[in-house]
Every structure is written in C-alpha cells, then in structure tokens.
Amino acid sequence: MRRLVYSLIFLAALVLLAVAALVALNLRGEDAVSEPSAAFVATPAQIERGRYLALAGNCASCHTTHGGSPFAGGVGIETPFGTVFASNLTPERNAGIGSWSAAHFWRAMHNGRSKDGHLLYPAFPYPSFTRVTREDSDAIYAYLRTVPPAATPNRPHKLRFPYDTQAALAVWRALFFTPGSFVADPARPAEWNRGAYLVEGLGHCIACHGTRNVLGATEEKLGLSGGLIPVENWYAPSLTSKREAGVADWPPEDVVALLKNGSSPRGSVMGPMADVVYRSTQHLSDADLHAMAVFLKQLPDSTPGTAPAADTAPQRRDAGQMARGSRIYDQRCAYCHGDAGQGAENAYPPLAGNRAVLMDSTANLIQVVRNGGFLPATAGNPRPYGMPPFGHVLDDDDIAAVLTYIRGSWGNDAAPVSRRDTMRR
Template identity: 75%
Template sequence: MKSPMLRRTVSLLAVMVVLLALAAAAVVALNLRGEDALPDPPLTFDATPQQIERGRYLALAGNCAGCHTTRGGAAYAGGLGIETPFGTVYAGNLTPDEGTGIGSWSAAQFWRALHNGRSKDGRLLYPAFPYPSFTQVTRADSDALYAWLRTVPAADAPNTPHKLRFPYDTQAALAVWRALSFTPGSFVADAARPAEWNRGAYLVNGLGHCIACHGPRNALGATEGERGLSGGSIPVERWYAPSLTSKREASVAGWEKQHVVDLLKTGTSPRASVMGPMADVVYRSTQYLSDDDLGAMATYLQQLPDSTPAPASTVPQRRDTGVMARGARVYDQRCAYCHGDAGQGQPGAYPALAGSRAVNMETPVNLIQAVRRGGFLPATAGNPRPYGMPPFGHLLDDEEIAAVLTYVRGAWGNDAAPVTLRETMRR
C-alpha cells in the first residue's frame, strides 16, 4: 500500500499537470483572439495601378524600408538587425521572391501578419515587427501594401535567424507574451471627432506606430498603451523619445499647426528641429506624406491629453561651482561659436540653448548622445542643406561632457538637474 506522503505527492503532481494544461489551453485561446480561418488563396491577385501607388505611399507612411532594407542592400530584402534588451531580431525579406520573400504569400496571409502577428505558416512573429500597432491597419490598406510589395524587384535573400537569449527564443515564451500583451484590434473612428482628427489618429497609432518609440514599456518589453505617447527610452540605442503629451518635453499643443507640419515635412520649424532616430523617421517617411495627411497628424497630436507634471520643486537646483566653471570653459572653447555666448543660438542655423525644452528635460540622455555622437537634421526637399552638430566624443572625456552639460542646463535661466559622470559613462 502506498504511503500517505506518496499519495499526496502523486495527487499534487496530478493537480499541477491539470493546472499546466489549463494554462496552456488559456494561452492558446488568448493567442487566437480575433482570428478567423484563412480563406483559400485565390489563383491570382489583380491589383490596379491606383492600388499599387496607394501601397507605395503607405509603405512610406509606415517607414517599412527603415527596418526591411539594409544599407547598400536590395530594397525591402530584410536582414537589418534590430537590437532589443532580449537579443537581436532580424527583419524579414518582403520582396516577391518565391523562396525567401513573400512571393508565395497570399493577400490574406499578409493581412494576418499585420493584423494578428503571424507568419504564413502560422508561426508567431516577434513584436519588433510592430503588429501591436499595425493591427489597426485596414484590410484595404493591407491589400494595397501587398500589391506594392509584389512590384518591387525580387531578391533571393534568406532571412537571418534571430539571436535571442533563452527563453525569449522560443515560441512558447512568445505565446505567453502575446497572451499578456496583445489583442488584435481595428481602428474605430470616433464619431464625435472630425474626419481630419480620425485620419491623424489612424496614421499616428496605426501605420506610423509612433508608440513604438514614444510609449513607455514594461519589463516584458510591451508598450503600455494606457499611458499613450508619454515618452519612452529606445532600447540599446540610448536615445529617449520624448513625451508628446507633456509641454515640458515634446507636446505640440499650442503650436501653430503649420509649424507641426513643417517639422514632420522638413525636420525643422521655428519651434524645434529633429535629430537622432526621429531624423531618420522624417528622412525615410514623413517628408513624403501629403500635406493633408501631415495636417491630420498635426491636428491629432495637438489634441492629445495633457500630461504635463506639476513642478517638483520651486527651489533652484544646487550646483557645484567647480563643475560649473569647468563646464563654462568647455562651452567657451567648443560650443559658443555656434550656440552663442549666452546660449541664444542663430535663427535658422543653430538652435538656442537658453530656455530650450530639449536642454531642460528631466533626462539628459539625448544631450549626451548629441555631444558624443553629433546631432544631425535630415536632408529633405524643404531643408536640403541642414546644419548639423559635429561629434565631440573624440575630443571630450566623460567628465568634460558631464561638466559642459551641467553648465548648459544651469546657465541663462535654465534650471535642469546637473549631469553626473555616471550618466555620461552609460554607453
């Protein structure tokens, strides 16, 4: 006869097996939310010239080439490594090559990839491909994208295997992530808002996937949709995409609408300029959008709910006088020629540092990156010869970078926290 302890152990194991089975079934059910059976693929996909041109435009709006084209590589042939805290994900081949691209995919399978985050064979895709945003793309726009991609030159370019740490390299882990973090959806227009606002919401939250950079992420790397476009760190690259809802960071509420359009169209405006990852977005994507669509995006962004925090304190920041003196010397030697003795800048050329939101943001990571690596605006049709800031990382050490930024953030009426050596040493 079995001992009572053995019987209890067997019973406990049985309960655990049942619970694991139920959990697995729940994960499967959650991963099938919003999915319909794929129809049999039609024998042909007859696209109109208008549909193909529409797809070309939408590919620009989604900045598809930004991830799916390597420098010097064939257009849309994939291979670009996207670094994440969990490893590197490599973008796939979107050309119509039958063996290595999407040439054997149907329009419905392509739609499922955007809407549900599944590959042709049903395999779960990693959200470095931003299907949590692309799920809002309409079927008509998906078909137009598919039509356009079928016209680009086919490239025989096998997909590069992802390099992710265990357990993130397993479909099981991805299934759990999706169960916790992803629900397929569709864009639903707000009947109480005008058509222009709804168009802007569709572009910003869908194809534009702005939340992928400007949204905070949780420990599992999922964007926190309830916090919206309230700012987020861009993993590995060490840039910060500022909050689009805080007037202390990058909110455009209160701007002239044309200034927002100019910023997205040319990379610069009387109110601000772009650099870092956003410069690439303007260069590859938004400069090619129509004025109507840029105006719609501006309208939507200007009406985002305000999340500007109340001032934490009215007491001026305490500063080390020695650090400030050292920073002033570095500024005089390296910065004043362009940005002015009083941080006033030169309109149309070099941005003012006095009173600048970018200078006074809570986090100094973008300033550190700009000093170390340089700050470059995109070359666009509206600003073909932009001024840029050269890198100083080969001339200034970490202590000097911390000192000059501490000085800039504390001079001419600026009152942001000093920059520490520890912050500049983070690579």
C-alpha cells in the same frame, strides 16, 4: 499512493487548461487562412496607394539594409533580449513573400503570425499595425509584389533563452497583445480620426514614444508619454507634455513643418526621429501631416503640476564643474550657439530656454555631444546644419561639465549632469 495519483492528475489537468488558455489567447481575433480561389489582381491605383502607405509605415527603414536590395530584410534590430533580424518582403518565392497570399500578409499585420503559422516577434510592430484596415494591408501587399525580387535569405534571430522560444513569445502575446482595429471616434472630426489612424497605426509612434515594461511591452495606458529607446539610449520625449515634445500650443503649420522638413520655428529633429522624417514623414501629403498635427495637438496634457517659481529653489551646482563647463563651452560651442546660448536663426538652435536642453532626461544631450546631431536632408531643408561629434576630444567629465553649464546658464535651471549619467550612455 492514491492521493499522489490524484494530485498528479490534477496538476496535469491544470497544465492542459493553461496550455489551452494560452493557445486560445494566441488565436483570438484570428480567422483561418484559406487558399485564394482567384489570383490577386491589383490596380495601378492600389499599388500606388500601397507605396504611399509603406512610406507612412516606414517599412524600408527596417527591411532594407544599407546598400542592399529594397525590402530584402537583414537589418538587425537590437533589443534587451537579443537581436531580431527583419525579414525579406520582396516577392521572391523562397526567401521572400512571393508565395504569400493577401490573407497571409493581412494575418501578419493584424495578428502577428507568419505564413507557416509561427508567431512573429513584436520588433515587427504588429501591436500597432493591428489597427491597419484590410484595405490598406492589401494595398501594401500589392505594392510589395511589384518590388524587384531578391533571394536574400532571412537571417535567424539571435535571442537569449528563453526569449528565443515560441512558448515564451506565446506567453508574452497572451499577456500584452490583443488584435484590434481602428475605431473612429464619432465625436471627433474626420481629420482628427485620420491623424489618430496614422499615429496609432501605420506610424506606430508608440514604439518609440511609449513607456515599456520589463518584458518590452509598451504601456498602452500611458500612451505617448515618452520612453528610453531600448539599446539605442536615445530618449523619445513625451508627446503629451509641453515640457518635452508636446505640441498643444504649436500652430499646426509648425507641426507640419517639423514632420515634413525636420525643422520648424519651434524645434528640430535629431537621432532616430531624423531617420523617421527622412524615410517616412517627409513623403506624406500635407493633408495627412495636418491630420497628424491636429491629433497630436489634442493629446491630453500629462505635464505634472509645479510649485510657483517663487517657492522653487534654484538647482545647486558645483562651482568647479560650472567653471570647467564654461571653458569648454567657450572653446567648443559658443561659435555656433552664441555667447549667451542665443543660437543663430535658421542655422543653430538656441540653448537658452530650449526644452530639449531642460528635460529631466539628459540621454539625448549626451548622445548629441558625444556622437553629433544631424537633421535629415529633406526637400524643404536640403542642406541642414548639423553638429559635429565631440566624443573624441571630450571625456565623460568634460561632457558632464559642459552640459551642467548649459543647463544652468542664461536663465536655464535644470539639474546638473554627473559623470555617472554620461557613463550610462
């Protein structure tokens, strides 16, 4: 009996220690928030800077519904664990953040904790925003205080158990989140550091271009090495591989053009990245875009080594599937993309030698054929060409066939696409 009592005491002590460790890990790097001794007074310059920074962070994309009040929240963010609904950021006191102080807002950005102390879900990308400076956080807060207040109530999240509990979120944070700050690299020029701050902080590029583990946390060690965007089934290509979306060999002006206009002589954007350009990067200054280009160009190359071309056997393709794909291409694709996949300058991209066509992941190709592909309308490209959807006239086998044909023609030699590939999307 005594042994049982001692065992229970020992287990209780272990539980208490585990809880204490969990609490400590969730409070690390966090200062107590005290009531402000004076009212927050923002200058016009600070408000304008906050407006610009909110664009850099693409805040409206998640916090503004289609046709809804600006920053009133309500957008559902689909995750593998359920739906997280973005909150109301307007200065309305009850539904929004009108009762928040600048310190409360900073704690949300830096520590991922709301005013009332509850932990925030990382669909709000505080693992990246933790690098944002207090000065920039205060500027964004100052700007949000100027938007029209909206009484739109916050929608409760729809997450499966146990992901809907604060305890599960606390464990996740203990494992995968450490508050931090941006530290400039003294060995790098100021422009590179500015680009790093924007890409790694407000730009939260890793949220899409990073690899995630089974619990949805980005693998920081892998950096911007690409990954499938959960639920959306778009693949955000690696920014560190010249085979995917790496820009190490691009002129800086082409990178700037891509981020500013949505298209450049070296490529164009579609899918989720089109929304990023439309809502965010097209509004940034040329100086900041150039800084981002400098940083992105100097990312370490993660492209795996390859065998010499002479030692690499061509991909094997089914002759019947290639013939079927050829017929579909002639009927549906050649008018715009050319008989030999050469494209049309300043209109339709070439398919021959196009690295977006040749990537190992075929997720984006399937999405574009099935649902269409549209560039963003920007000041530099106000009437972009787009691709119509073909999902209503092509079945899964047709899509697999035409993509297999495109990936195996005009010098292209990428792996065939199977019906199973198309069914996953």
